[in-house]
Amino acid sequence: MELTTVKLVTIIAEAVLEERILHDLRQLGARGYTVGAVRGEGTRGVHASEWEGKSLRIETLVAPEVAERILQHLAATYFPHFAVIAYMADVQVVRGEKFRGKQ
Template identity: 65%
Template sequence: MNLTTVRLVTIIAEPVLKDRLIHEIQALGAHGYTISEVHGEGTRGIHASQWQGGNVKIETIVSPEVAERIVEVVADQYFPNYAVIAYVIPVQVVRSEKFA
């Protein structure tokens, strides 16, 4: 089996950002994504999503270059004013052409 190392980008954010973040990651080169509703507690304290339900977790598997662009945009445009975290993990995939 031939495995290729790519990047799993995970963004956890307030639900009000869901559509904007999906648009951003697609515009930056992601070919697909998975969304889950998640619950937890962080350092920002109370925010609007506590009245709207849980946060959203958006995951996408992309090339290292696309992962870097996504994290840069999220950090620049969303970190200052919203409860958002983002992280990148190297993962190995079969059928790498689906993610490049």
């Protein structure tokens, strides 16, 4: 079995940003993504009430160049104004050609 190393980009963001971020991911070269509701605590603390909204975890598997573009875009566009964090890690996948889309 042949494995290909790609980048897993994980974004934790306010749910209100879902459509904007998903649109950006597609424009930046991601071919797919997974979205799930999450909860937790960070430097801003736990959400005090439901009206503040839920948080989402968005994950995408992409080529290294695409991952860099995504992180740069998030840092410039969302970090200064919204509760968003992002990180990437190397992962190995089977069928690597599925994740190397537009570069």
